[in-house]
Amino acid sequence: MPELPEVETSRRGIEPHLVGATILHAHIRNGRLRWPVSDEIYRLSDTPVLSVQRRAKYLLLELPDGWIIIHLGMSGSLRILSEALPAEKHDHVDLVMSNGKILRYTDPRRFGAWLWTKELEGHNVLAHLGPEPLSDEFNGEYLQQKCAKKKTAIKPWLMDNKLVVGVG
Structure with a gap:
């Protein structure tokens, strides 16, 4: 499982590619992760990323109307692609960005999560x-x-x- 330092390293790695760019669309290949990928993520389009934060082992993408909460689970990872490479078996989520980058989520064991919330405060995975x-x-x-x-x-x-x- 990625520990807190690895999650912070992931945050720092993706932040410069996402903040200030716009999510053109989300491509969900397999939404059956630890919890199903939230419907709001399927519908993302023309949505700017305002910030990339971390709380515990959760990555938090701030958008104008809410937050994407990402947990890497036991074996998940995020990569920034400069071009659309063919998806492999365990590549489950892509966020296609206006700057030509793609945020790709890979998780062989599917223990991770991509959740949506309007407000972070009080969300059940963060509140405790x-x-x-x-x-x-x-x-x-x-x-x-x-x-x-x-x-x-x-x-x-x-x-x-x-x-x-x-x-x-």
Whole structure:
């Protein structure tokens, strides 16, 4: 599974190719991922990408009317193509951009997700997440408060996304 650093690297890699460009259309070859690809993504056309962000292991594409939430799952990856190459067996989603680039999502195990939401706040995959490990909120005081009177082994505690995201 791509860990938080790999997801951040993916974000940084795709951001310069998407922000400021317009999604001409989405080509969904197989919408049966962990959850079905949201209908709104099928209908995307002439939609500018305003920003590419990350929350935990989710990539967030900000559009004028909502957000695409992408999770890479166990084996998913994103590539920027400079030309329309023939799709291979596990290439499930393409976003065709106005700048000639294509964002291609590949996932052999189909454990990833492409979701749509009008608002990020309160979305069921994001609402329960704890702070980012490098944020100001995640500090010694926070750790002491969350660890107080806990009788849990440290490894499962650190891997709980409600307490801190991106570990394990």
